[in-house]
Every structure is written in structure tokens, then in C-alpha cells.
Amino acid sequence: MTANEAAPSSRRPRERVAGALGVSLAGAGSPEPAAAPARGSRGRHAGPAASPPGAAAQRAAIAGRTRRGLNALRAYPLATAGAAIVVAMAAFCFLGPLVYHTDQAHVFLSQANLGPRSGHPLGTDGDGQDELGRLMNGGQVSIELAAIAGVLAALLGSLWGAVAGYFGGVADAVMMRIADAAIAIPAVVLLLLLMSIYQPSTAMLVVVIAGTSWLSTARLVRAEALTLRMREYVQAAVVMGGGGLRVILRHIAPNAVGTIVVNVTFQIANSILILATLSWLGLGVQFPSIDWGDMISSATETISDGYWWEILAPGVAITVVVLAFAMLGDGLRDAFSAAGHDGAQAAAADGVRLADELETR
């Protein structure tokens, strides 16, 4: 057994170890996992990136990485399309109001519930405000809160799962039973309960959504940690006196990054759905802030009048963003599992997916 992580400058042993991992990452701290998983590139585990000997080599490395990144974009059209839609929707919500000016402060009852027409491409809502402008405004809240809640949930779940999986035994049993119990209560029900106990402030909303969604991440990361802790380099780190926290943060978590990154995208998709549901139920974002769920909530109250544009516009927006994040997640998972394109391997990747989606104990 070689102490691979103790010698970050020697490439080969690290690549060998990472090759055995089956998880490919361009670098442990790479900010762009989408560009990382070129099929030829092999991942590496924790530790600072090897410093190339010269500037020329660095340029070549960057060029190579860019090429691999572009190849990856071509190889995983699902992830690319998902990412593109996410960026487009974010630009629509955050940059759109700079181009498309609307009055979001006044009520125009004479203009209420107008269908799509020139001047109001998506019609107006029950307050006579422009639906397209509301859509951008509401989208800012939806996307912002969901992104924060999703990342928070993934972080919390990753830590919980890594600790449970790494330590195993009693700690694992107790921690996973707690997760089982929390998962048994449907998230919506738990959220209703929590939001009726606490005043629904924005910060509380984010914390509560994260607090009820981290469980799936915890299960996935635990499964990963269970196999990772048996790896030789982890054993080596332990033998050399690495403490539990150090091993988890430096060796387990970075190597589970593939799983975690994929999970973040699903958590964000999930958070958008949960936030919209809570707002639709009147327990989410509070007036005067609105999100897409609030818009549909007011629209369902007048549904019998048939103002379809008031439901369709935010409904389509939610669906598109959720689908985009799900596509991104599915694409990234394909990329990280680095399965080839032949049938057997792809089927095996689908098997992994099955286990991901409905993790059995």
C-alpha cells in the first residue's frame, strides 16, 4: 500500500487510485464539473493539483482541458441543454427587468385579467399587473431561494451521510434510523407543520426546505462513503494517524464530489417544486414578495373564470426550470459514471441510476 495522498506531486499513483474509483473528476476543487468528465481523463482524489513545470505546459494543459470540456459538452447533450436552459431562465429573470420595464408597485384594476395582447404579451393578472414582468420578478425569488436551499440541503446531507458511512456501526445505525424516520413523514406535511409553527420568514423558509430535503443526499453519500472507506488510500490516511474529521473532509468528501454535485442539481429542482408548493398553499414566500407558486395560487382562486394565461405562464416557468435542473443532473450523472455508449455499460449506468433514485437499505 502506497501513501498516495502524501505525495501529491507524483501523478501516476494518484491516477491509478482514481482510475480504480470509477469516478472521474478533472480536479477535486474544479468549479466546473460539467466540463470535467471527458471520457479519456481520469480523476484524482484529494490534494492540491500538481503544479506543471512551466508556462508552456500550463497553456497546453489549459488547451487540453478546454478541448476535453468541449468534447464533454458534445458527448453529454442532455447536461449541456439543461445548463443552457438554466442559464437562459436565470438571465430572463435577473436581466429581463433591465430591458422590459413594468410597474410592479401599483394596482390597475381597470386592466385586470386581460388576455395576452400587444403591450402585455402574457396578459395581466388579477391586480392588472403585467404577467411577463411578474414572471421575471417571481422567478428571481424562486430561483434564488431554491438555489440556496438546494445547496444547503446537499451540504447538510453530504456531511451527515459521510459521517454515518465512514464511522459505521452504532453511529451509522442511529443516524440512518433518524433519516428513515424523517423520510417517513412526507416533506410537504412536515413543511406545513413547520411553517405553521414558525412565522414564515424568508430565512426560515430556506432553512426549513433544506431541513426536510437533505435526507436523500445523506443516503447517497453514505453509500459512497461505505465503499470509499475501504479504499487503500483512505486506509493509509488512517494508518498514518489521520483523524476521522480529516479523513472525511480530505478524502471521503472530495471523492464523493461526483455524487454530491449531481445531487445538488436535483436538490435545487426539488427545492423549486417545494417552494412553489408551499407558496401555493399560502405558507411560502410572504406578501409583498412573490414567487411562481404565489402567482399560481392567486390564479387558481379565479380558475373558474378561465384565465388560463395566469396559470400557464408561471406553470410553464416552474416546469421548464425543474426539468432543466433534472436534465443537468441526469447528464452530469452520465458524465461522472463515465459509462461508455455501448449497451451493457449504459444499462449498468441505468442500474446505478435506479439505486440513486430509490435507495434501498
Place this chain on the structure above:
Amino acid sequence: MTAYLARRVLQAVAVVLLVTLIVFGLLRLAPGGAAAGVLGSGSAHQEFLAQYLTWLGHVLGGNLGRSARLNEGVGALLAASLPRTLVLTGVSTLLALLIAVPVGLLQAVRRNSAVDHLLRGLTYLFYGMPPFVLGSVLILYFAIDKHFFGAEGPQAPGIAGVITDPRDLTLPVLTLALVTIAIFARYMRSSALDSLGQEYVEAARARGGGERRVVINHVLRNSLVPVVTLLGLSFPQIVGGALVVEILFNIQGMGWQIWQAAVNHDFPVTLGFTLVIGVAAAVGSLLADVGYALLDPRVRGARS
């Protein structure tokens, strides 16, 4: 087998106890001394543990408390709302299974064909669309525009009252079923793909079995086993979906009651219902595991 069953039952008991602990812990956190309100004034100055044990005693004795708002016990509210939820979730889940199993199988057999891509796109779509949007769109088109079906769920009481009103039951069931199909079909596709890659399928083909025969006798039968697990695991999701559907279609089932209680700060009702759902989910998960063990001789043998 017995040892496995015993261990699994013990686990389920632990999970149920934790559910009660979480539920009561939340009650304790509620403002205005809600816990004492549920337990009676004598318990106002008791420690958490003492209060919890008193409450657990009540619950085990079948006493879920009284609504703080309606002049009714939580048990009575449960009895009134349970049948509607049972019909809604039962019919939708059955329908979802009947559709999702063949759909998933077809997708797996015709992997990466146009049909597969189309169906994958559809399941994606229903996965990403919140049930209240899907239901609203169905109402707009089928109820308000075309007057085919009612925009509101069945309002008559009892299982019989709900079942005998198919015109009003259609849209809520369709909404919940479509959402559930999206979950089930994706799972079924993966499960069937898993089976397709197995050696016994190859062996069956090598023995000269026709493709149809191989798919039905070997692939379908083997991929049905995980469906049992799926049913157990998707219980919370189905109940969560039912909650939204009940509220949208004004069906006064369990989800509708929880929502009303949450909005009106009627803690005994919210907690009682949450507890019942949590325990049902834990039991469902237990039954799924036991069912799986009974169906799959490998599990039965390995853990006996």
C-alpha cells in the same frame, strides 16, 4: 428468514418511535404552550420527557387528542377523511401501476428508440410539473372549457359516495396518477433494463425462446419484484401528491385536513395526522421489505 424479519420489525419499531419523538418535539416547539394544551393544564410545568411519555401513553391508548378549533376529536376527523384519501390514492396508484409497468417495459425493450425517447420526455415532463399546475391545466381544459368532468372532487361522504361519482373523481385521479406514473415508469424502465442484461435472459434466448416469451416470462416477472419495494418507498411521495390534489379539488381528505389545521394553527390535528401518516409510511416500508424477501428467494436465503 425469521432472524431477518425480527431485525426488520425491530428497525421499524425504532423508526416509529423516532417519528413520534420528532412529532412531539415539534409540538413542544410550537408557540403558546401547545404541548401543554394538548395534554391538559396539569402538564404545563413538566419536563419534556415526562410530557412525551404522557402523550405517548395517550396515543398508544388510541387517543389522538381533540381539535383546538373544531368540536371534534382527531380520531373522528381521521375517520371522516380517511376514506376519501384511500379511494383517491388507491385508484390512482393502481392506475399508475397498470400504465407504468407496460410503459417502462416497452421503453426498456425498445431502448433508445423514438418511442423510448418520447415516453422518457413525457415522464420527465410529469416529473417536473407540480401537481397543482397539472391539475389546474386539466381543470381549465376538461372542466371549464369542455365541461367533460367536474372541477371539484366528489363531495358525498364515505367510500361509496366517492366511488359512485366518477365524473368528479376523474380529474383528481388523473392528476395524481400522471404524477405517479412519471415516478413508476422511470423506475420500471431501469428495473427492466437491469433484467435484460442478466444471464438468465441470455440463457432463455439461447434455448430458443421467442422474444415475446423471453420478455414476458423472464424480464417482466423479474422486474416486477422491485415494484414491491417501489410501492413501499414512494408512499410518502404519493401521500404528498394526494395532499396537493385534495386541496386543489376541494376533496376533504387527510391532506386537506392537515392543510386546514396548519393554516389555522390547529396543532393537535396537524400532529395527529402527521403521526398517522408517518407510522403508515414506516409500516409500508416494512411490508415492502418483507414482501420483497418473500418474493425473492435470494434475499430469503441470504439472510435466513
